[in-house]
Every structure is written in structure tokens, then in C-alpha cells.
Amino acid sequence: MMEKYSLFVPRLVTTEENFAPGHRACIGCGEALAVRHVCKVLGKNVIIVNATGCIEIFSSLFPQTSWQVPWIHTLFENVSAVVSGVESAYKARIRKGKIKDRGVKFVGFGGDGATADIGLQPLSGAMERGHDFLYCCFDNEAYMNTGIQRSSSTPYGAWTTTAPAGKQSIGQITWKKNLPEIAVAHKIPYVATACPSYPFDLMDKVKRGMEMEGPAYIHILSVCPTGWRSSPNQTIEIGRLAVETGVFPLYEVINGEYRLSFDFPKLKPVKEYMKYQRRFGHLTDDVIGRIQARVEEEYLKLREKAGVK
Amino acid sequence: MKKGKIVGLEGSFAIAEAVRMVNADVISAYPITPQTHIVERLAEMIADGELDAEFICVESEHSAMSACVGASAAGARVFTCSAGQGLELMHEVLYIPSSMRLPVVAVAANRALSGPLSVWCDHSDVMALRDIGWIQMFAENNQQAFDLTICAFRIAEDKEVLFPAMVHIDGFYLSHVIEDMVLPDDEVVADFIPEYEYPFALDPERPVSMGCYGPPFIYSEAKKAQEVAFESTKPKILETWEEFGDTFGRYYAPVESYKMEDASIALLTMGSIGETAMLAVDEMREEGKGVGLIRLRLWRPFPFTELREAVKDVELLVVLDRALSSGMGGPVCSEVKSALYDKREDMRIVGFIGGLGGRDITIEGFKYMVNRALEYPEIEEEFEIIGVRE
Amino acid sequence: MSAKQKGWKDLELGCVVTEPGSASSTKTGEWRSERPVRDNTKCIKCGICYIYCPEACINEDEEGYFEADLYYCKGCGICAHECPSSAITMIEEEEE
Structure with missing residues (x-):
């Protein structure tokens, strides 16, 4: 199922690419595609602060850059603090008449490690302080780089190199940390989930997040063929199945109000999503059943929050 | 020359006055004893409209320095301050402004490191920062804390410098003590600190990429370029201090000497303890000992030339460290030794460690060090920790 | 001058990179083992391949077809997989 405006795509979006081709992302990288979509909406009047990680590495091999807009990378865990500094500098300098107010937007990019683990504290701090910025977490569910x-964003049962499946283990034995809900708990004006398999939905959300005054947080599921042990040509399909099975529901929370972007009264079985990914290949029906039950339970809660009967 | 008015000010407040007078745009800091009075005073100034700046009350020192980096990269004049554990937590970030050439200015209210937990002064925190690539200087009293903070902005933002700068003040000894000092008029300071434009500020009208990653084919070149630029900041530091002296009437030098003209024995100190050391020198002079005092004002870039010149007639150099490099001794002493190695084979250098975690060093302490050093080479230990109960 | 020949004096302040999008000179097409080939009789010019290309290397030509720029195309096959009219097939690259 493609979104309704599927035909004649370029007529609906700008053909301008603010994230230049020639980047060194793996073949079939869902994250590179997500960055491309995000950057199309961000346009030129933006400053991007990037965490250490896949995006930074595949886009900035010195002395070249894939970025067409001002971009800064410093460390792994401090994106939200750096973007706080950039935003405050503009605020102060505009107020003091040192520069003109040209409506520049401030955006932070981080992977799931930089967001859910090592950079959670600075993110929480920046959201709490209410800086006017958009944070995009590109979640490929492990430290891929x-x-x-x-x-903490790796899903239950997934194989990774530090939580491998073995005779005594199913792989990851903890449930995925719910970052969007942590963002919601900060009472910020805008939180959303997105996936590049749904490009127009993703781009709409970036636009809304960017226009919102105050902190906005978008959590973007980014399929990783390398780490998920999937075929590069199935990146879009896997992302779509993550949504259709309820593993990664797409929704928005605008000023505390939940809204499901796509609702599925009957979810596809999670097995449909997992079968294309060898990171789940070792799982028994028993474990898959546990995951199925959890996904349904969480999806039901989300539907309730969104007021869907 | 307009010298300003004499006021009694706490060291922390003196620094806050300096930051106000240079009209900083962004302040980003996290509270830690004994730095708190600086940030409290700055917050008060902003609340009262005396200073127009954004104060980012970050959630950690790591974020404090990160926000400074972001603000500086966006072209703002930025300030932060910290101490002890806080400097350790921001340690990772401290290498960023120096390698990216961002003129962040910071004050460190020097404090011991845990454990056991100690909020009191020593130089353990400073010594962990030796390699961060910042210009670093030591103040000895509140006047100097003020003066050097002003100078730090001017030096850091100089187009031929563009490196971060840190002023070290001894926690409590300066941060919490009220002293008489001269506070210049705002306009004089404003004239001394020109407006500045960072050449590559983050700006959509001129997009740049900062912090691209450096594979082995370029990392060494990047470090060489940084080091050559860092070493060449020295003339600018001297020039600024000279001009500061001409404007405000107080002159500073990388290595400052006291009664060194005919001294055969020299004490070497950094920070507020220099004032006690001067009194000790006076007393020892009265006792007939040819003792003088050398104080390192500039810590990075290290003043090799000035140090060698200062000790050229010295036979015995006694170095006091307020920090301990475990298994090694006093870090300042070992640096001084390496700076003078093969230059002065006829000079003995003896290191002592004292004043750890807020322990006072008295005039008697300095006399003890000199007397013990005179017994050298009978001293078997590589170094001695003084003033410790058995 | 290639990047690998740059000496330390050639570096900008703080190693800042001043040419936006300069990575677009990188020929990522060299990574490819398969290339997309389009059947114009099946193509409905919808542009789905365009929007799903992680390399941003598929562009609309004068006739309205969407063509992958093989200078960048890494051969992931997403375009072929997602094409609603099965107009794109991936064929193996051969040594020329």
C-alpha cells in the first residue's frame, strides 16, 4: 500500500536535493533515504547539528561534504547541547542587533545510540529548556557504525554483535525503549514517528515539526540492510511492514493530542515483518508469539490514546 | 590613563564584571562549587538587564561546553566556567573548540578531584587539561582574575589567534575572597574588546561543514596545522598584555619574577600561592638566603624561552606542585625539568607537592621546601608531599 | 590537488569544508554489481523510483521518464522492487 498521492511524485515534492549524491552509505540504506527526505523539506535556511554515527561518517569524509547547508559535527552525545548553543547564539545576536532575523531553523540529527543512550540527557535538557529546534532520531535499532x-532501541529478540543469539540467549532480551513517549513526557509541542517508506507522511511531519515554535521531536525508523541482515532492495518493503504489523506505528502528538497517521484495525502478523530479516531468523514461534502479543497490546494502547474506537 | 574606581570585590564577582563588560552573547554553565558565585552573579546581571546575553542553564558540564561550541560556531561571544569534577566531565568536549578553532573563553575555579570528595582548591583539575590545546593562564589575585578574563576574550578572538582560552583562579582563595581592586569604566573595556566576526560562522548564506571526519591521510596534517597555529599565538598574547598594560596600567608576562635579580635559589609557583611565596621570599632574604620567586602566568603555550631566561643564574630551583601525578610526582615540576633539560646541567631542580584539597601552605612551608632542597642530593625520594601528618 | 596530497598549510581554519555538496564528485557507482534497466513500454512515469532512491540519483528526463545516474547508482534494486508496473529489472554488471 502506497500513500494516496503516489503518482507523479516529483510534482508533489521539490526536485532540489539538499543532501548531495555521492555519499558513502551502505547499499540500500534506509537512513540515507530518510536524511534525503528530511533535507528536502528543511530547505536551505537551516543549520544542521549532527551526532557521530553512520550519517556523519557517510556524509563527511574530509575534505568532502554531502551537505549543502551549514552543518556541524562535534561529538557523539552532545547534539542537543550544541544545537542549544547555536539557537541561543542566533537569539542573542538577533536581539542585540548584531545580525538580521532571517528565520533560520535549527535541527539536530542523531542515531538511536546518540539519542536513546549516550545523548539522552542532553536531549532531555534541550527539550526541557524549550529551545526552538527540531530533533530527528534516525533509528536503525543498533550501533551500526x-x-x-x-x-536500548534494539527490539526484543534481535541478534546483534553484543547481544548475539546463542544456546542460552535469544539475542536482545529487553524491549525497545520508547523514545517518542519520553519526548511526549517533556510536554513539547510536537512529537512524531515516521518512516521513509511513507515519504509524504515523513515530509509533512518534518514540515510541521520545523514550523512549530519550541522543541519538536521526530523518531524515524531507518531500515538497515547491513545490520538487520536484509536484502538492500527490500528496505522500503520492510519499513512498510514495520508499520502495517504495528511494530512501528506512525503517529503524531501535537500539543499532547495523539493522532494515528495510518490506522490498521487488523494488523498483519509480526512474522511478515520479521521473515525478511536474518537478525530475527533464530526466533522460535514461542518468542515470536510473545512479540506478537506485546505489539498488539502496545498498539491498542496507542489507539486508545488517539481516541480510535 | 583612566584607571577606574577602587572597589572591594569577590574574585567571582570580578570575573562576572569582566564578562558583562565584554558584552558576552551566550553563557552556558552548570553549577559546581567553587565556581557558583560567578554564574549566580551573571544570572543576576541578566535578570536585572545589566547584561544582554542568553544564559543556557544546561544539565551538565559536558553540555555546558557543547553549547559553548555551538554558540561560538554560530558566531557568538561565549563564556563558561567550571571546576574540578565539572572540568573532568567536560573534558571530552574541551578538545573540540581548540581543534575547530573556536574562541570560547572559560574560567576554571581550580578544585581537587575525587576521591575523597573535596570542593577545595588544588590544581588536579588543571593538570588533567594540559593537552586540550587551549591558551591557559593563571591568576594570582582578584585583580588579575578580572584583567586576565578581559585579555582572554581579546586574545582568543584575535583573527590571528582563534583559539579557546582559559583563565585559572584558585577555588575559594580567589573565587570567594573579597579584595580591593581597580574596576575600569565600562567604556574603556568596550574599547579594548572590539566587535568580532567569526570567519566561518554557521550561516545559511555561506554554508560550511564543520567537524568532518579525518582519516589517516589527513589527521596528522590537521594536528600539525593546529600546533603551528597554537605556538604562533604567543606573540599575540604578549602584544595583548602589552596593550592592556598601556591602557589599564597593569602589565603581565608569561613568567613573572620577584627578587630574582641576584637570586641563586628560586621558588616556582602558579596561582594564588604566589602571594604567600613572596612573603616567604622576603623573610628568607632577611635571613640572608638568596631566594627569589618565579610565577608561571602563562601555562599554555608553555613559556620555554621566558622560563629559561628567568632561571639563567639560578643554582637551585624549587618547584611547588598543587597536584599529584600518581606514580610520577608533580606535573609542573616534570614539565619544568623537561623544559630545562640539556639547557642547564649545573642547576638542581627539586619538586614538592603541597596544598592538596585546600590544605594551606604557609610561609614556614616554603622555608621548609627551600631547606629540604638544599639537602639535595641527600634526598632519596623523587618528590616529597609536604605538610602531611604521619 | 587531491585530498591525499593536501599539506598542512593547505587546510582551512579548523579543517572547515567550504564547498557545499563537494562529495558529489565521488563515484559511488563503482560499488555497483547490478544496474537498473527500464522498460519504457511498461513505465507509467509515476516517479516512485525517484522518491525511494537512497542515492538521490534518479532524475526525470525531458520525456518524463526517470533515469538512474549510473555515476552514483549503487545498484540497491529498491527502484526495481518498488516499481508498481514492474518496469525496472536489475541486470548484472559485467567487466567491460
């Missing part, structure tokens, strides 16, 4: 180590 360093070689597929587990993060």
Missing part, C-alpha cells in the same frame, strides 16, 4: 552492537 561500530558494527551492529545492541542499543
Whole structure:
């Protein structure tokens, strides 16, 4: 199922690419595609602060850059603090008449490790302080850049190099940390989930997040063929199945109000999603059943929050 | 020359005055004893409209320095301050402004490191920062804390410098003590600190990429370029101090000497303890000992030339460290030794460690060090920790 | 001058990169083992391949067809997999 505006795509989106081709992402990288979509909406009047990780590495091999807009990378865990500094600098300098107010937007990019683990504290701080910025978490569910180590965003049952499946283990034995809900708990004006398999939905959300005054958080599921042990040509399909099975529901929370972007009264079985990914290949029906039950339970809660009967 | 008015000010407040007078745009800091009075005073100034700046009350020192990096990269004049554990937590970030050439200015209210937990002064935190690539200087009293903070902005933002700068003040000894000092008029400071434009500020009208990653084919070149640039900041530091002296009437030098003209024995100190050391020198002079005092004002870039010149007639150099490099001794002493190695084979250098975690060093302490050093080479230990109960 | 020949004096302040999008000179097409081939009789010019290309290397030509730029195309096959009219097939690259 493609979204309704599927035909004649370029007429609906700008053909401008603010994230230049020639980047060194793996073949079939869902994250590179997500960055491309996000950057199309961000346009030129933006400053991007990037965490260490896949995106930074595949886009900035010195002395070249894939970025067409001002971009800064410093460390792994401090994106939200750096973007706080950039935003505050503009605020102060505009107020003091040192520069003109040209409506520049401030955006932070981080992977799931940089967001859910090592950079959670600075993110929480920046959201709490209410800086006017958009944070995009590109979630590929493990530390892919360093070689597929587990993060707190890795799903239950997945194989990773530091939570491998073995005789005594199913792989990841903890449930995926719910970052969007942590963002919601900060009472920020805008939180959303997105996936590049649904490009127009993703781009709409980036636009809304960017226009919102105050912190906005978008959590983007980014299929990783390398780490998920999937075929590169199935990146879009896997993302779509993540949504259709309820594993990764797409929704928005605008000023505390939940809205499901796509609702599935009957979810596809999670097995449909997992069968294309060898990271789940070792799982028994018993474990898959446990995951199925959890997904349904969580999806039901989400539907309730969104007021869907 | 307009010298300003004499006021009694706490060291922390003196620094806050300096930050106000240079009209900083962004302050990002996390509270830690004994730095708190600086940030409290700055917050008060902003609340009262005396200073127009964004104060980012970050959630950690790591974020404090990260926000400074972001703000500086966006072209703002930025300030932060910290101490002890806080400097350790921001340690990772401290290498960023120096390698990216961002003129962040910071004050460190020097404090011991845990454990056991100690909020009191020593130089353990400073010594962990030796390699961060910042210009670093030591203040000895509140006047200097103020003066050097002003100078730090001017030096860091100089187009031929563009490196971060840190002023070290001894926690409590300066941060919490009220002293008489001269506070210049705002306009004089404003004239001394020109407006500045960072050449590659993050700006959509001129997009740049900062912090691209450096594979082995370029990392060494990047470090060489940084080091050559860092070493060449020295003339600018001297020039700025000279001009500061001409404007405000107080002159600073990388290595400052006291009664060194005919001294055969020299004490070497950094920070507030220099004032006690001067009194000790006076007393020892009265006792007939040819003792003088050398104080390192500039810590990075290390003042090799000035140090060698200062000790050229010295036979015995006694170095006091307020920090301990475990298994090694005093870090300042070992640096001084390496700076003078093969230059002065006829000079003995003896290191002592004292004043750890807020322990006072008295005039008697300095006399003890000199007397013990005179017994050298009978001293078997590589170094001695003084003033410790058995 | 290639990047690998740059000396330390050639570096900008703080190693800043001043040419936006300069990575687009990188020929990522060299990674490819398969290439997309389009059957114009099946193509409905919908542009789905365009929007799903992680390389941003598929562009609309004058006739309205969407063509992959093989200078960048890494051969992931997403375009072929997602094409609603099965107009794109992946064929193996051969040594020329």
C-alpha cells in the first residue's frame, strides 16, 4: 500500500536535493533515504547539528561534504547541547542587533545510540529548556557504525554483535525503549514517528515539526540492510511492514493530542515483518508469539490514546 | 590613563564584571562549587538587564561546553566556567573548540578531584587539561582574575589567534575572597574588546561543514596545522598584555619574577600561592638566603624561552606542585625539568607537592621546601608531599 | 590537488569544508554489481523510483521518464522492487 498521492511524485515534492549524491552509505540504506527526505523539506535556511554515527561518517569524509547547508559535527552525545548553543547564539545576536532575523531553523540529527543512550540527557535538557529546534532520531535499532552492537532501541529478540543469539540467549532480551513517549513526557509541542517508506507522511511531519515554535521531536525508523541482515532492495518493503504489523506505528502528538497517521484495525502478523530479516531468523514461534502479543497490546494502547474506537 | 574606581570585590564577582563588560552573547554553565558565585552573579546581571546575553542553564558540564561550541560556531561571544569534577566531565568536549578553532573563553575555579570528595582548591583539575590545546593562564589575585578574563576574550578572538582560552583562579582563595581592586569604566573595556566576526560562522548564506571526519591521510596534517597555529599565538598574547598594560596600567608576562635579580635559589609557583611565596621570599632574604620567586602566568603555550631566561643564574630551583601525578610526582615540576633539560646541567631542580584539597601552605612551608632542597642530593625520594601528618 | 596530497598549510581554519555538496564528485557507482534497466513500454512515469532512491540519483528526463545516474547508482534494486508496473529489472554488471 502506497500513500494516496503516489503518482507523479516529483510534482508533489521539490526536485532540489539538499543532501548531495555521492555519499558513502551502505547499499540500500534506509537512513540515507530518510536524511534525503528530511533535507528536502528543511530547505536551505537551516543549520544542521549532527551526532557521530553512520550519517556523519557517510556524509563527511574530509575534505568532502554531502551537505549543502551549514552543518556541524562535534561529538557523539552532545547534539542537543550544541544545537542549544547555536539557537541561543542566533537569539542573542538577533536581539542585540548584531545580525538580521532571517528565520533560520535549527535541527539536530542523531542515531538511536546518540539519542536513546549516550545523548539522552542532553536531549532531555534541550527539550526541557524549550529551545526552538527540531530533533530527528534516525533509528536503525543498533550501533551500526561500530558494527551492529545492541542499543536500548534494539527490539526484543534481535541478534546483534553484543547481544548475539546463542544456546542460552535469544539475542536482545529487553524491549525497545520508547523514545517518542519520553519526548511526549517533556510536554513539547510536537512529537512524531515516521518512516521513509511513507515519504509524504515523513515530509509533512518534518514540515510541521520545523514550523512549530519550541522543541519538536521526530523518531524515524531507518531500515538497515547491513545490520538487520536484509536484502538492500527490500528496505522500503520492510519499513512498510514495520508499520502495517504495528511494530512501528506512525503517529503524531501535537500539543499532547495523539493522532494515528495510518490506522490498521487488523494488523498483519509480526512474522511478515520479521521473515525478511536474518537478525530475527533464530526466533522460535514461542518468542515470536510473545512479540506478537506485546505489539498488539502496545498498539491498542496507542489507539486508545488517539481516541480510535 | 583612566584607571577606574577602587572597589572591594569577590574574585567571582570580578570575573562576572569582566564578562558583562565584554558584552558576552551566550553563557552556558552548570553549577559546581567553587565556581557558583560567578554564574549566580551573571544570572543576576541578566535578570536585572545589566547584561544582554542568553544564559543556557544546561544539565551538565559536558553540555555546558557543547553549547559553548555551538554558540561560538554560530558566531557568538561565549563564556563558561567550571571546576574540578565539572572540568573532568567536560573534558571530552574541551578538545573540540581548540581543534575547530573556536574562541570560547572559560574560567576554571581550580578544585581537587575525587576521591575523597573535596570542593577545595588544588590544581588536579588543571593538570588533567594540559593537552586540550587551549591558551591557559593563571591568576594570582582578584585583580588579575578580572584583567586576565578581559585579555582572554581579546586574545582568543584575535583573527590571528582563534583559539579557546582559559583563565585559572584558585577555588575559594580567589573565587570567594573579597579584595580591593581597580574596576575600569565600562567604556574603556568596550574599547579594548572590539566587535568580532567569526570567519566561518554557521550561516545559511555561506554554508560550511564543520567537524568532518579525518582519516589517516589527513589527521596528522590537521594536528600539525593546529600546533603551528597554537605556538604562533604567543606573540599575540604578549602584544595583548602589552596593550592592556598601556591602557589599564597593569602589565603581565608569561613568567613573572620577584627578587630574582641576584637570586641563586628560586621558588616556582602558579596561582594564588604566589602571594604567600613572596612573603616567604622576603623573610628568607632577611635571613640572608638568596631566594627569589618565579610565577608561571602563562601555562599554555608553555613559556620555554621566558622560563629559561628567568632561571639563567639560578643554582637551585624549587618547584611547588598543587597536584599529584600518581606514580610520577608533580606535573609542573616534570614539565619544568623537561623544559630545562640539556639547557642547564649545573642547576638542581627539586619538586614538592603541597596544598592538596585546600590544605594551606604557609610561609614556614616554603622555608621548609627551600631547606629540604638544599639537602639535595641527600634526598632519596623523587618528590616529597609536604605538610602531611604521619 | 587531491585530498591525499593536501599539506598542512593547505587546510582551512579548523579543517572547515567550504564547498557545499563537494562529495558529489565521488563515484559511488563503482560499488555497483547490478544496474537498473527500464522498460519504457511498461513505465507509467509515476516517479516512485525517484522518491525511494537512497542515492538521490534518479532524475526525470525531458520525456518524463526517470533515469538512474549510473555515476552514483549503487545498484540497491529498491527502484526495481518498488516499481508498481514492474518496469525496472536489475541486470548484472559485467567487466567491460
